[in-house]
Amino acid sequence: MVVRVQHDDSLGQQPSAALTWKGGTMATHNRDLALRGGRPRGLAVLITGCSSGIGRATAVYLAQRGFTVFATVRRQKDAESLGALGEPNLVPVHPLDLTVLDHIPAVVEVVRQKLDEREQAGLYAIINNAGGGSFGPLELMDLDDFRTQLEARLLGPVALLQAFLPMLRQGGGRVL
């Protein structure tokens, strides 16, 4: 999946944030913005793999624009690094290793509690960003490594989606 973050002022006079990906856009609609005083307050998203790169940049970008962002990471030090940014809308959540399905219930519970505290209803989006992996000739492919990639990129995200479906439905959410 390719997630590209852009600033899109075409949606109205107020600043708005949009995520675009192959053939689509997740944007704060004018109606959403109007309901929330011109800012996407009340909209919450969960992004996986926020220790670095696109995930981290997207988490910071959306949090600074008023989204509540649940930024999942595998390691405590990465959660602390996100917390040290001092961005009140950015909520680091750990551990979430998508190859360890047992991590998911605690993540769901943290998100549920934080949404309750913030009086927010459901999730506006889950952004399946976590990943990585190695590429190369088929002959040299390590099948154990490939299995881990499948778990992290396919099985884990499906399990995560299953667990968050009620919150996604509640928030009229979408999956990237």
Ligand SMILES: NC(=O)c1ccc[n+]([C@@H]2O[C@H](COP(=O)([O-])OP(=O)(O)OC[C@H]3O[C@@H](n4cnc5c(N)ncnc54)[C@H](OP(=O)(O)O)[C@@H]3O)[C@@H](O)[C@H]2O)c1
């Ligand atoms: N950068 C590009 O040009 C590009 C192009 C096409 C697609 N993508 C995709 O975009 C996504 C982000 O890319 P990036 O360049 O920002 O990569 P990155 O900096 O390497 O970040 C990958 C993130 O995924 C996390 N992650 C890896 N395995 C995980 C697992 N099993 N469970 C949970 N989290 C895991 C990493 O956590 P740790 O720090 O704990 O390892 C890290 O936070 C990836 O899915 C990548 O395939 C990137």
